[in-house]
Amino acid sequence: MRTSDERQRNPWLQRFHIDGPLFVALLIMAGISMVTVYSAAGENMAMLERQAVRIGLAFVAMLVVAQVPLAVIHRWSLPLFAVGIVLLLGVLLFGESSKGAQRWLDLGPVTIQPSELMKLAVPMAIAWFIAEHGLPPRLTRLAAAFLLLMIPTLMIAKQPDLGTSLLIASSGIFVLFLAGMSWRLITFLAVAASAFLPVLWLFLMHDYQRQRVLTFLDPERDPLGAGYQIIQSKIAIGSGGIEGKGWLQGTQSQLEFLPERHTDFIFSVFAEEFGLLGVIGLFLVYGYIIFRGLQIALRAQQVYQKLLAGSLTLTFFVYIMVNIGMVSGLLPVVGVPLPLVSYGGTSMVTLLTGFGLLMAIATDRRLVMRNI
Amino acid sequence: MLQPRRTHIRDTQAEASLFGRRVWVAMAIVVLVFSILLSNLYKLQVSQFEQFQTRSNDNRIKVVPISPNRGLIYDRKGRLLAENVPVMSLEITPERVVDLDNTLARLQQLLQLDDKVIADFHEARRRERRFNQVILLDDLNDEQIAKLAVRQHEFPGVSIEARLVRSYPHGEAFTHALGYVAKINRRDLNALQERGQGANYAATRTIGKLGLERFYEDLLHGTVGYRQVEVDIHGRNLRTLSIEPPIPGQDLYLELDLDLQKFAYELLGDRRGSIVVIDPRDGGVLAMVSKPSYDPNWFVRGISYQQYQSLLQSKHSPLLNRSTQGGYPPASTIKPQIAVLGLEEGIIEEDTQIWDPGWFEIKGVDHRYRDWLSWGHGWVDVNDAIVESCDTFYYDLALKLGIDTISGFMSQFGFGETTGLDLFEESAAVMPSRGWKRARFNEPWYAGETVSIGIGQSYWTATPIQLAVATAATINRGKRVVPRLLGEIVDGPIRLPAVSEEAEPIILRDPSHWDVAIKGMNDVVDKVKGTAHNAFRGASYSSGGKTGTAQVISIGQDEEYVEEEIAEKFRDNAMYVGYAPQENPEIVVVFTVENAGGGGRIAAPKARELMDFYFEKVRTDADQ
Structure with a gap:
């Protein structure tokens, strides 16, 4: 999969470990984010400025991570995971509550959200663990990796933060999938998982989570309560039509009928104001970022890098799928923001740090040398 | 990278091709999922566009009834016996006030109100229809209006309204003939509903209770008008989209001198x-x-x-x-x-x-x-x-x-x-x-x-x-x-x-x-x-x-x-x-x-x- 750009790498970009096409696509996303947040926040300049600062910080984080040598990243995979587990334990024991969930840990000068760290540490650790041996991994290693994965997943699900635990579980599963776990095993696990659903429903889910699922199945059964969000979101998207109502002209968002409009439901604002045409544009940019991420994974020289790059890219895809599926009524409401667009610093920084890892992999010196 | 612990030789070529195949599968899944998402969005934004457009308009457009002006009553020589005079009143929509007791307490302090005014308000509120404005103070004087106008923003859900109020300039001399109008109560409301007049009285606050005001209620009342306004989720009126003016009630000339x-x-x-x-x-x-x-x-x-x-x-x-x-x-x-x-x-x-x-x-x-x-x-x-x-x-x-x-x-x-x-x-x-x-x-x-x-x-x-x-x-x-x-x-x-x-x-x-x-x-x-x-x-x-x-x-x-x-x-x-x-x-x-x-x-x-x-x-x- 060699394309022309690889042979004509800009030496400056190479020097600062920047993948040009990915960088441009991410800048476009940053622009979309600013434009949409400004509208969703009711033309609030202060919020726009905060978002701009966060995007700036996230880009800095991405560029910093991109400079880190891959060997260092590889070496830190397991320790980072261990630190994450300790912090998660801290959250469960001494965590700060917000909106009914314990996600934050107060460490004196800073408050951190260890589950965000895990979004990177889990794919790194699982990739490291699988890459220790050849592909495809043996069943025992797969089982061990699976257990490793379940620890943070369950800890985060317990906070409770269903969206994040889902993302973290899928980031690990993607590593196993890309590593070549057999289709037979995949089928077996899929069957086992569906058998597990009733158990999940009866014993593991919180009331509000069950409520969400029921509401997802029929939002109109509670149009003023739990179903309200999803109904208003569908109205916003549907009333946008093909061309949209125009920037700042979305009545659902501007008149505040749409809840969580600058965070989880920002896609609805975008779809209402820019219509199906805008939505197709957004999908093209997202699609290109995913394509580019998988391309980087394919071209990476080492198994660890391949697995990490592939997993990070596919997790990014899951973000998109879950968020858009949720706001358009295809999936139940779980708290997952629209990646690179939603207002909020934490997920922006985590995501771009992940893209920093991708850039580090893309611009690995040996890879470049081989291509030249 | 050198891996000294490793003893066996890895087949990197085979690993790369296995990984490659899996990436292609993943790519196919991405395309499939994006297609599903997009076709669903197509359904919402194109196939069901009209339905959602209607629901979006239902959200933002509220039809607000406008009460017609009540017909005037004259004597046989054209002298006014019952007229409508404007008064400024302080009104509260309890459903739009976050902390009603607190708001009332602050208003009481600002305007030096008797406890009785507050008690009367609670009594009036009990009788008023939901989401209607309840009058706290009638007939505001200029000083009270000035005090309130400056601090209006501190009192959401509280407003100064100019209303036309029925007035009988000759007072008790005509009471038994003219009768009077008074607040519509629940019983009146039921009676109106039974006669199919509920909608026509949507914005009307008083109804003829006695005398000619009661006997000729249908002539005097008129026909309700409507204003389409754009509202936000808090019910605040943002702008008027269209108006269908009310038709005022008919004026009556009496035989009385x-x-x-x-x-x-x-x-x-x-x-x-x-x-x-x-x-x-x-x-x-x-x-x-x-x-x-x-x-x-x-x-x-x-x-x-x-x-x-x-x-x-x-x-x-x-x-x-x-x-x-x-x-x-x-x-x-x-x-x-x-x-x-x-x-x-x-x-x-x-x-x-x-x-x-x-x-x-x-x-x-x-x-x-x-x-x-x-x-x-x-x-x-x-x-x-x-x-x-x-x-x-x-x-x-x-x-x-x-x-x-x-x-x-x-x-x-x-x-x-x-x-x-x-x-x-x-x-x-x-x-x-x-x-x-x-x-x-x-x-x-x-x-x-x-x-x-x-x-x-x-x-x-x-x-x-x-x-x-x-x-x-x-x-x-x-x-x-x-x-x-x-x-x-x-x-x-x-x-x-x-x-x-x-x-x-x-x-x-x-x-x-x-x-x-x-x-x-x-x-x-x-x-x-x-x-x-x-x-x-x-x-x-x-x-x-x-x-x-x-x-x-x-x-x-x-x-x-x-x-x-x-x-x-x-x-x-x-x-x-x-x-x-x-x-x-x-x-x-x-x-x-x-x-x-x-x-x-x-x-x-x-x-x-x-x-x-x-x-x-x-x-x-x-x-x-």
């Missing part, structure tokens, strides 16, 4: 009673007064419990419309009609005379029915009996006629039934009969009672408006009118005259019998012996009439009625029914003064004053 009504109201002074003036030609009511009265404006903005209780419990019954609901014994005022019946039935002739010794006895019964003139009128014919109001003549006549004949004939004048006046507050009073007494007391009718019926006593009661109608029918020689307060309806540029239905005329075997009654009533004023002669001496116009003095209690067989010795509430009611001029009468006046004494002495002079005023100040060329 402002000057005559006020004069009549003052004329009664502190007495309790009623004055009714109608035009015998068409039934138009020129004046209708009932005393004591009260200020209808109290009810418009919400009367206090204490105020209302004091009206309800007053022993003088101010809430009663004496002109239409007061059942008074008609007493001697109906003697002309009884005389006509006697002539019709052939019991008396115009020249029949009887001897009046001052009392009457039924043969074989030891009970004397006294004449008001204790030494008797001597020989009297039918004309004398009307002019001097001889009781004995009528005792005899009534006994000979019998209750069935009297009851049947008097019913034709409208006694015992409502007159059809355009007010709901009207009583039928009582025209007694055998059947009535059986139903009411389960007792037979006694001949002795018929004797008293002859002078309008016993069970017989009539309202002043009934007496006016009966008198008009007599001087009209049987043509009956339906009394009516409404003169004209203003419909745009046109003034439509009100029409009332025709009442069944009274047909006599010999119409010349009317002349006996009319001549008798003319002579009451004209002849020196007439009971109203003194009262009308020197009047610039000709008139006729009949006095009446109704007993409120019965006097024992051997007792004298001495006014000064009897408690006021047991004193006689003074009545006078009159008309003027004698040829082509323009007005019929019914004067009732409770517990005042003799009709000739008390009521007739007052009626004279009223008629003088009418001919000097009120009458216009059109009335002649």
